Amino acid sequence: MRWWNSLCVLAMLAPPAAAEPLRPYVVEGDAITRSLTGRPGDAENGRRLVMDRHRSLCILCHAAPLPDPHLQGTLAPTLAGAGSRLSEGQIRLRVVDMKRLVPDSIMPAYYRTGGLAQVAASFRDRPILTAEEIEDVVAFLVTLKE
Amino acid sequence: MTGRAPRLLAGLLAACLAGSSAPAGDMLDKRSGADFMSPENRAMQADDMSNPGMFAVLDGEELWNRPEGANGRSCAGCHGEAATSMRGVATRYPAFDERSGRPIDLAGRIGECRRTRQEASPLPHESPELIALTAYVxxxxxxMPISPPQDERLAQFRENGxxxxxxxxxQLDLSCASCHDARWGERLGGSVMPQGHPTAYPLYRLEWQAVGSLQRRLRNCMIGVRxxxxxxxAPELIELELYLMERAAGLTVETPGVRP
Structure with missing residues (x-):
């Protein structure tokens, strides 16, 4: 049994001022089964976000079945087939906080503000993506069936 | 979960064979960033007539010979021909600075010389004049091969680096090592990840459309990871350089380099 195979409840602390507080979520095994917003995401917006080289940064490291493959990275596994390999809940946890599963992963936690060092002022106490955006990305990734 | 084990093993084996997971100090296959460039960019660096960094070197030569400051002395006035007196100096920097009790980089040493010997006004970081003088030296x-000084007084600073x-x-929670030790040769977006050896500074960067310092490049990466x-x-940037030069020991100085 893996170390994370226990039910964990995360009560996220609200960061000071500015940014909206992180929403609490429940990790079950290696997944977050329930939507962070309580609603399904918008896959079309998720596709736009995954392609965004400045906000989500996904394709700087991952290849994906998207335009301009020569500008996609090879630092991480391809996103093609992610929706076949992993369940929606497994994808959600990997986007929210991959390091809970693989502590030395280079993948940033997209929905975490603590445990970081020397963060630039304009990004401090903000997750990389909002809860809505995470759901949009998850909704897109589950469609990648290879 | 058991289905992952063979893939993980295969991955580890591949990483070992590729030598890309070797620790920094004993990198088996040390390579300059120039090795990862397009043939066009390599050709641009190799030909002094097309290397834009040579403009900085030529400006630096002029500054080397120009009297400056209250003393009206030029660099050449004390050091003579740079081709002789400055030969090999950059291979040994950063060096220990007696006055401050800390490591000092080449640009810092030039600044100190201006201040104490020439009694001239300081040149700001990244100013064309300081870049030019540093590039010329x-x-x-x-x-020549990078040959860091084996000076015990530098050890604690190098370790901090x-x-x-x-x-x-x-915000992206990345270290230099995350990419430049463990994943060089892979692609970040459309660019090949180099090993991150500072062999060619100051260098002309096409992205900058200018000649800049290692510190400028290090700051770019820090801003990139948010x-x-x-x-x-900052002392931290000099300590990083100190470690990077040790890590690059044996590679050849290329100044002025060209990079994408």
């Missing part, structure tokens, strides 16, 4: 070591190199920072970048001249 470093150019005198082109083709290593710590900084391995420390994850910024971290608070150390200020120009």
């Amino acid at each position: 470093a150019h005198q070591s082109r083709g 290593r710590r900084l190199y391995e420390r994850r920072i910024g 971290a608070e970048a150390f200020a120009f001249g």
